[in-house]
Amino acid sequence: MKIALVTGTSTGIGLETAVLAEQAGYTVVATMRDTGKAGPLRERLPGADVRRLDVTDPDSVADCVAAVIADHGQLDALINNAGAGHVGTIELESVDAVRDVMEVNFFGVVQVTKAALPHLRAARGRLITVTSVGGVIGQPFNEAYCAAKFAVEGWMESLAPVVGRLGVAVSVIEPGAVATEFVSNIRAGSDLEALVAEAGDYRPLIGAYLDRTATSFSAAQSAHACAQVVVAALTADEPRFRYQTSEQAAAFTGVKLADADGSALQKLTTAWLGE
Incomplete structure (x- = not known):
């Protein structure tokens, strides 16, 4: 039996990925x-092997991986899904806030x-990381978040x-807008009311x-549909390096990949800021 460790499984894409x-x-x-x-995961997977892992704590990471090997004897796949959203811009926030986003x-x-x-090397296994279309295209007021996702994409590439x-x-x-608690977490973590007020x-x-x-999140992709793409990469005989989770995400990232001088992308994202 192959063993997969999935991070960030309490809600959303991580929960659905664990089930699938x-x-x-x-x-x-x-x-x-x-x-x-x-609770929600155990309802879907009553016998789930649930473990604590704080990805920002080196001891937590080392202890969790060591325990998995001790209990299961192997690790065939890692799915990095844990993450946190953030909205802000550098003149209005501290450098420490940006560091926190990069840390997670x-x-x-x-x-x-x-x-x-x-x-994973011993198992000749799979390393899968959920990034974002924000790891390809920088987006207004997502400077720190996109910087972190760009870094993940560059590191993995x-x-x-x-x-x-x-x-x-x-x-x-690379998901686009996904209907999960991620947006609520962005609002809580960024304190948007205070951000706007100041x-x-x-x-x-x-x-x-x-x-x-x-508006974009009102027509968001489901977490289940996104997780189906994650598991397709997990089970593919010859997995690709990059997967978008929807036609919309593929079209969006395609703007960047076909935009050699960056002008089309800047025009697109500038339009998001109104007249």
């Missing part, structure tokens, strides 16, 4: 920072991957050929951006 990976024949180790939030969304991925890689030669297949998954000259730009974002 089990259905695909994997034994899933479902991790989350607060195991008190495991980039260095968390780095730490878990480093701990898992020896075991650089790592892929190296560990690929040693038997580990690397893939990144925005000064930025206030109309933030208002236009938030209006546009609310």
Whole structure:
């Protein structure tokens, strides 16, 4: 039986991925920072192996991976899904706030991957990371978040050929808008009301951006549909490096990939800020 460790499984894409990976024949180790939030997962997977993992805590990462190996003897796949959204712009927030976003969304991925890689190499396994279309296209008021996701994409793109030669297949998954608690978490983590109230000259730009974002998430992809793409990468005979989770995400990232001088992309994202 193959063993898959999935991070960030309390809600959304991570929860759905854990369920679908089990259905695909994997034994899933479902991790989350607060195991008190495991109720929805246990309802879907009554026998789930749920473990605490804080991706920002090196001791938590080391202990979790060591325990998985001790209990299961192997690790065939790591799915890095844990992350946190953030809305802001540098003149209105601290550099420490940006560092915090990088810690969760980039260095968390780095730490878990480093701990898992020896075991993935032994299993000739899979390394899959949920990034974002924001890892390809920088978006207004998502500077820190997109910087972290860009970093993840660049890191994985650089790592892929190296560990690929040693038997580990690397893939990144790029969702667009997904109907999960992620947006609520962005609002809580960023304190948007205070951000808007104190925005000064930025206030109309933030208002236009938030209006546009609310519209895009009203037609968001389901977490289940996104997780289906994650598990397709997990089970593919020859997985690709990059997967978008919807036609809309593929079209959006395609703007960047076909825009050699960057002008089309700047025109697109500037329009998000209103007249």
